[in-house]
Amino acid sequence: MGEAAAHEPTICELTLDTLASHPEGRKVFTCIQCGTCAGTCPYGDVMDYPPRRIIGMLRAGLLEKVITSDSLLACVACYACMAKCPRGIQLTEVLLPLVKEQTFLRLPETPAELAKALENTLRYGNPEGEPARKRAAWVKTTDVPVRILAEDPKRPVDVLWFVECYTSYHPRGQDNTRATAKVFHALGVDFAILGNEEKCAGECARLLGESGLFDTLMDYNMAVFQKYTFNRLVTSGAHAYDAFKYQYPALGYRYPTDHTAVFLARQLDKLKPLLTRKLDYTVTYHDSCCLGRHNGFYEEPRQLLRAIPGVKVVEMTHNRINSICCGGGGGGMWLDTYYKAKGYERLSERRVKEAAASGANVLAVSCPYEVSRFEDALKVFGYDKHMVVRDVVELLAEAIAA
Amino acid sequence: MNILVLLKMVPDVVEDIEVAADGKSLDPDSLRLIPSESDEHALEEALILKERHAAKVTAIALDCEGADDALFTALAKGADRAVKIAGGATGLATRAGAARVARALSAGQGLQPMDLVLTGTQAIDDLEGLTAPLLAHRLGWPYLGIVTQVVVDPASARSTVTKEYPGGCHGEFDVPLPAVLGVQAAEKPPRYVPVAKVRAAMKSLKIETVVPPEEDEPAPLDILQMAKPQAAGHAEMLDGAPEEVAGKLVEILAGHGLL
Amino acid sequence: MSASIWVLVEQWRGQVSEITYEVLALGRELADGLGVPLQAVLLGHNAKALADSLGKANSVLYADHPALVEPTPEACTIALAQLLGERQPEALLIPLTNVTLGIGSLVSAAVGVPVINFCKQVSVVSGGLQAQCVLYGGKIEAVVKAKQKPALFGIWPGARTPDQGRATSAPQVETVGVAFPRDPCVRLKRYVEPEAGDVDVTKQNVLVSVGRGIQSRDNLELAEELAETLGGAVCGSRPVIDQGWLPLTRQIGKSGLTVKPKLYLAAGISGAPEHVEGIKGADLIVAINSDPRAPIFDVAHYGVVGDALDVLPALTEAVRARKG
Numbered sequence: 010m011g012e013a014a015a016h017e018p019t020i021c022e023l024t025l026d027t028l029a030s031h032p033e034g035r036k037v038f039t040c041i042q043c044g045t046c047a048g049t050c051p052y053g054d055v056m057d058y059p060p061r062r063i064i065g066m067l068r069a070g071l072l073e074k075v076i077t078s079d080s081l082l083a084c085v086a087c088y089a090c091m092a093k094c095p096r097g098i099q100l101t102e103v104l105l106p107l108v109k110e111q112t113f114l115r116l117p118e119t120p121a122e123l124a125k126a127l128e129n130t131l132r133y134g135n136p137e138g139e140p141a142r143k144r145a146a147w148v149k150t151t152d153v154p155v156r157i158l159a160e161d162p163k164r165p166v167d168v169l170w171f172v173e174c175y176t177s178y179h180p181r182g183q184d185n186t187r188a189t190a191k192v193f194h195a196l197g198v199d200f201a202i203l204g205n206e207e208k209c210a211g212e213c214a215r216l217l218g219e220s221g222l223f224d225t226l227m228d229y230n231m232a233v234f235q236k237y238t239f240n241r242l243v244t245s246g247a248h249a250y251d252a253f254k255y256q257y258p259a260l261g262y263r264y265p266t267d268h269t270a271v272f273l274a275r276q277l278d279k280l281k282p283l284l285t286r287k288l289d290y291t292v293t294y295h296d297s298c299c300l301g302r303h304n305g306f307y308e309e310p311r312q313l314l315r316a317i318p319g320v321k322v323v324e325m326t327h328n329r330i331n332s333i334c335c336g337g338g339g340g341g342m343w344l345d346t347y348y349k350a351k352g353y354e355r356l357s358e359r360r361v362k363e364a365a366a367s368g369a370n371v372l373a374v375s376c377p378y379e380v381s382r383f384e385d386a387l388k389v390f391g392y393d394k395h396m397v398v399r400d401v402v403e404l405l406a407e408a409i410a411a
Numbered sequence: 412m413n414i415l416v417l418l419k420m421v422p423d424v425v426e427d428i429e430v431a432a433d434g435k436s437l438d439p440d441s442l443r444l445i446p447s448e449s450d451e452h453a454l455e456e457a458l459i460l461k462e463r464h465a466a467k468v469t470a471i472a473l474d475c476e477g478a479d480d481a482l483f484t485a486l487a488k489g490a491d492r493a494v495k496i497a498g499g500a501t502g503l504a505t506r507a508g509a510a511r512v513a514r515a516l517s518a519g520q521g522l523q524p525m526d527l528v529l530t531g532t533q534a535i536d537d538l539e540g541l542t543a544p545l546l547a548h549r550l551g552w553p554y555l556g557i558v559t560q561v562v563v564d565p566a567s568a569r570s571t572v573t574k575e576y577p578g579g580c581h582g583e584f585d586v587p588l589p590a591v592l593g594v595q596a597a598e599k600p601p602r603y604v605p606v607a608k609v610r611a612a613m614k615s616l617k618i619e620t621v622v623p624p625e626e627d628e629p630a631p632l633d634i635l636q637m638a639k640p641q642a643a644g645h646a647e648m649l650d651g652a653p654e655e656v657a658g659k660l661v662e663i664l665a666g667h668g669l670l
Numbered sequence: 671m672s673a674s675i676w677v678l679v680e681q682w683r684g685q686v687s688e689i690t691y692e693v694l695a696l697g698r699e700l701a702d703g704l705g706v707p708l709q710a711v712l713l714g715h716n717a718k719a720l721a722d723s724l725g726k727a728n729s730v731l732y733a734d735h736p737a738l739v740e741p742t743p744e745a746c747t748i749a750l751a752q753l754l755g756e757r758q759p760e761a762l763l764i765p766l767t768n769v770t771l772g773i774g775s776l777v778s779a780a781v782g783v784p785v786i787n788f789c790k791q792v793s794v795v796s797g798g799l800q801a802q803c804v805l806y807g808g809k810i811e812a813v814v815k816a817k818q819k820p821a822l823f824g825i826w827p828g829a830r831t832p833d834q835g836r837a838t839s840a841p842q843v844e845t846v847g848v849a850f851p852r853d854p855c856v857r858l859k860r861y862v863e864p865e866a867g868d869v870d871v872t873k874q875n876v877l878v879s880v881g882r883g884i885q886s887r888d889n890l891e892l893a894e895e896l897a898e899t900l901g902g903a904v905c906g907s908r909p910v911i912d913q914g915w916l917p918l919t920r921q922i923g924k925s926g927l928t929v930k931p932k933l934y935l936a937a938g939i940s941g942a943p944e945h946v947e948g949i950k951g952a953d954l955i956v957a958i959n960s961d962p963r964a965p966i967f968d969v970a971h972y973g974v975v976g977d978a979l980d981v982l983p984a985l986t987e988a989v990r991a992r993k994g
Contacts, residue, residue, distance in 0.1 A: 113605065121914075122886055124603035131606060132445070133425065140426050180960075180977070221607025346886040388983070424807045437810070503805075506778075533771070535806045538814065540775040540787050540824075548779040553744065553855045556772040571859070576682070577768050579864030579918045579926060584742075585857045593772065631784035631821075635800070636813040646957060646973030653984035656974050660956065661988045663972060667954055669876065669900065669933050670992055 021220075021259050025072060025107050033103050039096050040064040046090030046100060051334055051356050052083040060090045060100050063108055076111040082120075083353060084109065086216040086339025092302040092330055101216070101303075101339075102255070109339075110218030126343040127214060131222055134208030134229075135174040136343065144172075145204035147183045153190040157204035158237045165238035167199035168272075169264075171253075173246030174209050175377040181384070182377050188406035189245055189269055195283050195409050196276060200243070206233050210249035215256065217340035223256070231260050241265040243272045245402075247299035247376035248338065254304075268300055270375045270401050274309035277316055284408040287319035292404070293369035294322065295360065295383070296332035297376035310375050310401045317408045325363040333360045337378030357386040365392045372398045412466035412565050414457045415522070417512060417530035418485065419542060420444040420477045420500060424535065435634045437502075444477035444500075449531025455597035456561055457529050458489045464565055467491045469522065471515075473508055474620070475500030482618050487608040494522065497622045505541040507628040512542075513549035515623035522621065525589055527563070527570070532556040532593030539632065547591035555584055556593030563588070675701040676762040676820075677727065678750070679712045681720050682741060682769045683861075688928075689765040689827045691835030694726040696792060696825060697763050698835070701728075703794030706760060710841070713749050715739040718843065725837030731757075732843050737850045741769060744854040747776040752848050754781060759820050761799055763792070766824045774822040784816035787824035788943075799823070807942050808965045827928075827947045868919040869903045875932045876902025877952075879922055880910055881945075883938015883959060883978050887915040892982040893937060899989045900933070907945045923948040937978035941966025958982070 028034030040061070047059035057080040058066065066075050075081070084105055091101040098104065113119060129138035148155045156166065170193070176182035193200050211219075211226035242264045244250050250268040273280060292314055300306045307329045314322050327333050334341075336356030341348075345355070361383055364372045372383055380398050387393040399407075422428055422442045429441035446454075457468045469492040470485035472478040478500075482493035496515045501508035516522050530543050533556075547554035559581070560573035568588045573581050575595055586592070649659045664670050677697040680687045694710065701708035710727040712720060715738050721730040731753065737745045754762065754777065764774045766787065778785035790811075791802040801823055803812045871877060878897040880890065890904065897904045905920040905927075922929055923945040930951035937958045939945060946969050949955060957970035958978045967973040974981055 110605070113603075118599060119603035121600055124600075127603065132423075138425060142427070219605055219607075221605050221610050225606055225610070346888055349888050385979075422806060424809055428806055428809050430810070435812075509779075538787055538803060538805060538812070539778065539785050540772070541779055541785070544772065544775040545779040548776075554772070554776065555743065555856050557768055573862075575768050576861070577927070579921065581862040583859045583862060585859050587855055590856075629782070631817045632786060633815040633817055634812055635815055637805075637810055638812075639809065640804070640811045640968075644968065646955075646967040646970035648967070648973045648975065650975075653976060653980040654988070656976065656981060657984035657988035660972070660974075660985055661992045663954075663956075664900075664933065664989070665992065667932070669954075670989065 021256070023103065023107065025067070025111065033099050036096065036098050037064060037104055038068065040098060041096060043095060045093045045095065049089045049093050051085070051087060051089065051359070052353065055351070055353055056080045056083055060105065063104070076108060077115050079112060079116060081105070081109055081112050082340070082344065083348065084339050085334050085336050085341035085356065086213070087298040087334035088302040089334070106216055106218045106220070110220065113218055120344055120347040122346055123340055123343040127219055127222060130209050130211065130214060131225065134226075135178060136209065137174065137178050139178045141205050141208070144177045144207055145202065147177060147186055148204070150183065151187045151190050153187070153194045155190055156201035158201045159204060159206055162237060166201040167240050168201070169234070169237070169239040169242045170200045170202050171210070171242055171244035171246065171249055172202055172207060173244060173249050173377060176245045177207070179377070179381065181380045185245060185377065185380070185400040185403055188400065188403040191406045191409065192273065192280070192402060196279055201239070203233060210246060210252040212248035212252040213338060213340060213342065215252070216338060227252070227257060227260060231257065231262065234262070239264070241267070243267050243269055245269050245377065247297045251299050251303060268306070268375070270300065270310045270313060271306050273402070273405065274312050277312055280405070281316045284317050284405065285410050286408045288317055288404065288408055289319045290371045290404070291321045291323055291369045292371040292373045293325050293364055293367040294373045294401070295325070295335070295364070295379060296329055297374065297379060298332070298334050298338055300375055301332055302330055310373070313401050313405060314373060317404060320404070323367050323369050325367045327363060333363070335360060335376070335379045335382045337376075337382050342378055355386060357382040358389055361386040361390065361392060365390070365396060370396050371404070372396055373401050373404060374398060375401050412460070412464050412526045412563065413524060414460060414466050414468045415516075415525045415528045416450070416454045416457045416468060416470045416485070416490070417528060417542065417546070418450045418454065418470060418472040418481050419447045419508070419531070419534050420472065420475050420481065421447045421534050421536050430637045430639070435637050437637065444475065446481045447531045447534035449533060449594055449596075451601040452597040453529040453531050453594040454485055454488065454490070455599065455601040456594050458602070459598055460527070460561060460563060461489060464563060469494060471496065471512070471522075473500050473511065474498065479618060483612045483616070484604060484609050486616050487604045487612040488602060493616070493618045495618050495620045497620055498625070503536055503538045503634070504630055505537060505539045506545060507630065509542045509545035510549065510626070510628045511623055513546050514626065515621045516550065518623050520621045520623070526568070527561075527588055528552075528591040529561070529594055530591070532558065532595045543591050543593045550589075550591070552589050552591050553586055554591045554593070555586055557595045558592045559596050560598050561592060673706045674709050674759045675704065675706060676731075676759045677708065677710050678762060678764045678770065678773070679710050679720070679724060680741070680765045680767060680770050681712065681714055681717060686720050686723055687765070687767065687769070688832045689767055691726070691832035692827060692830045693763050693765045693825050693835070694724065695830035695835035698726050700761070700792060700794055700799060704760065704797070709759070711750070711753065711762070713738045713741060713746055718845070721843045722840040723836065725839045725841045726835050727841050729842040729844055732845050733848045734845060735848055735850060737854055740858045742854060742856060742858055743772045743776055744856045746770075746773050747780060748850060748854065749848040750777050751781050753846065754783065754820055761819065761821050761823060763823050763825050766826055774824045778822055783820055783822060784818055785822040785824065786814050786816060789823050789825050790829055792823055792825070804943055826943060828950045864919045868917060871903055871905045871920055871922070872927050872929050874903045874929070876900045877905050877929060877931045877933070878902060878935045878937065879905045879907065879939060880937050880978070881907040881939030882909045884910075885938070885979070889979055890915060892979060892986070896935070896982050896986045896989070899986050899993070902931070902933070905929070907939045936966055936970065937982055939966055940964045941969060
């Protein structure tokens with residue numbers, strides 16, 4: 010699946026009852042029941058109703074059974090089903106969030122950690138429940154000058170760098186963010202951040218069916234964008250990238266948008282000469298779901314890695330379109346306890362076994378959720394003695410002489 | 412059965428709270444008001460009782476910043492009515508706040524008859540803690556606090572109320588209705604309500620306003636000063652990566668004969 | 671005006687609680703500071719023997735009535751309202767625990783006297799009493815005065831140590847009458863004990879305690895491993911029990927248990943007063959929290975700013991290595 014079709018305004022208002030009113034909704038009913046979706050789904054074996062059966066039940070008017078089963082909560086919005094569907098049905102993007110929304114409404118109790126993450130996102134603009142005024146606290150921890158737009162609102166900037174939540178608040182996310190600032194600065198990128206005004210792009214909330222929360226955040230972020238003058242948007246958040254690319258245009262968003270890895274890959278000719286330190290790493294790259302399957306950016310992060318002197322890139326068994334999700338998407342980041350109670354294997358644990366088998370000593374990632382999920386998984390097996398997790402941008406920064 | 416839930420808006424302590432220039436009150440601009448946590452539990456307990464007994468739940472709050480949000484959220488969660496009491500929030504002066512609620516309930520403004528009033532047992536600004544007790548006293552109703560479960564027998568207008576005691580012990584009390592109860596924790600954690608439902612409530616439902624007769628309430632406390640606390644003592648901090656810190660701690664534990 | 675300082679004795683299930691002695695110690699200082707006697711107010715039925723340990727006070731006012739056989743808030747309120755009305759002391763100090771919470775406010779509502787809760791300290795200033803109160807989850811301290819007497823002060827645990835409030839000699843006891851024109855309407859039917867068969871955390875020497883900072887139930891394993899390595903047990907602050915990650919018998923704090931272990935290791939616990947109240951007697955408190963300004967560091971002896979999920983396993987390994 011490469012680029013998604015341009016969205017008409019009404020797709021945001023689609024419901025399970027009105028699917029037939031929109032071309033993407035009508036596509037759902039062209040399903041040939043081949044079962045590729047269920048077969049490729051990382052949790053397909055534990056779901057009562059994987060996508061194939063959901064569509065079958067929908068057609069048979071038996072959707073009630075689907076939404077009163079909670080097994081769709083195991084969906085981590087990894088785009089595996091959507092990427093492989095021979096009919097090109099927008100499963101992850103359109104159908105599954107609608108079904109999940111109904112599933113949550115019928116749950117006797119929303120899992121506590123997830124409820125808290127959603128409430129925090131609404132109240133504080135981030136799932137961690139940290140105050141907004143600390144979102145740009147990381148700026149003080151780097152020597153790189155970082156411009157905050159509110160301090161100088163009238164001056165235009167080339168790149169609005171949308172940092173996102175884990176990358177702003179989580180210590181390992183801040184490592185990534187400092188690395189990004191360093192690389193931007195080394196390249197002479199004219200960039201600025203929204204700082205404490207920035208709020209979550211809300212894509213994971215949307216994917217798990219919280220469309221109201223997503224809309225609230227989208228309204229807010231659009232209003233903030235309109236205060237400033239910038240040419241393009243670059244984001245460290247892989248899910249945020251999807252939100253800006255596919256959902257925000259409905260409200261008039263027209264900025265050229267890139268994920269940091271892709272933005273930097275486009276400037277490899279300027280970047281490569283700066284990568285002067287030799288890093289003797291054997292690196293295996295984990296394709297993140299959003300960048301990879303959803304948008305087709307498989308080669309760009311690999312190009313960046315191969316540009317680093319001393320780095321040898323090896324592949325895991327399941328790579329590119331077949332990559333195994335870390336389990337953080339679609340609310341999975343806050344449902345680990347829920348899955349554990351049901352006895353599901355952690356996807357991140359499944360994945361690090363492959364990483365360890367690849368012979369690499371660095372697991373490179375490009376989505377903020379992956380870092381802590383894989384670091385935890387490595388510890389479970391004791392692989393953390395032999396392998397570290399690094400965002401691609403962290404490795405680039407490491408290769409740039411101070 | 413008619414249940415009233417009293418929501419109090421209190422400063423969100425995730426944010427920094429600043430003392431105002433006068434040194435004895437809070438800087439209102441630094442505050443973001445959210446419903447008191449135990450009031451959320453009170454609402455949840457009310458909704459559980461509504462599901463059990465087909466009761467009607469009215470959510471009520473003093474009119475102040477954030478109250479609308481809290482009341483629409485209560486409606487989206489399943490409350491049947493939402494009512495704002497005019498006159499502004501009273502912050503630390505719970506006596507004045509409780510008295511105003513009591514006047515609103517007694518003044519024939521369509522809020523009676525009530526069988527049960529649920530509110531949080533304690534809020535972070537309960538310097539006097541009078542919200543529920545004063546309301547109960549003015550209404551002439553019994554009060555019990557630190558409640559973790561309410562079982563109602565509508566036919567006999569009595570309830571069995573569970574109150575927490577130390578050491579994990581509970582007491583079961585017989586409380587005749589109508590009564591005021593201070594909820595510590597509901598039987599289940601407060602339910603999540605999707606934002607879309609709250610937004611829909613804001614569009615299609617209304618919050619009523621009630622204007623109780625004004626009366627002067629005595630304010631028998633003087634706040635002389637407010638300040639951020641000086642830590643009386645502070646821990647000796649151990650720095651370093653987890654492994655380093657672990658090593659230092661092991662030495663300390665060994666020194667205390669714990670290993 | 672009887673010009674005395676009163677302390678409400680918290681007696682529950684046949685015992686005077688430790689916090690009563692703390693408040694007696696405080697009351698003694700205030701009474702001495704004002705030059706007035708200290709009286710302990712004991713409410714109960716056939717409970718006169720409990721007065722023996724209250725010698726820190728000059729005398730005990732003992733009110734006996736069948737309605738007071740259990741110290742239910744309503745019954746205590748009825749009795750106190752009468753006693754305050756008759757005798758008009760300077761102030762009544764009330765310990766703040768789950769047994770007594772609400773009594774001060776109920777009395778204030780019934781009789782109109784001022785009530786000041788959350789006091790961590792009360793002092794004599796210019797011949798009157800001033801309280802230092804902890805508000806907003808510990809983020810603000812207020813200095814508060816009452817404009818009338820008698821005034822009620824709700825005292826947090828830890829204002830003094832219990833030993834400071836104990837005495838070797840028994841005090842004078844004055845039996846006073848209280849009337850209950852009708853039975854209290856809120857009636858205790860029975861107590862329900864917590865589930866038996868679980869670990870008694872109050873008897874452990876080592877406790878590894880977890881709070882919201884451990885983020886999810888799975889991470890309890892990290893605490894359990896450390897506890898096992900140290901020969902102790904796992905417990906938690908209220909939010910962890912509310913989430914169902916640990917049973918009620920492991921809850922530490924105001925609504926749970928008070929513990930005095932040799933080592934209390936608090937991982938991912940912010941240190942709100944309600945929790946800290948349960949741990950003040952611990953010999954050694956070590957706290958791990960990612961927020962350098964967490965109030966737990968004010969009561970801990972040693973602190974680590976860090977992620978409990980990293981420090982706990984590192985510590986487990988280091989302890990294992992040390993133990994050989």
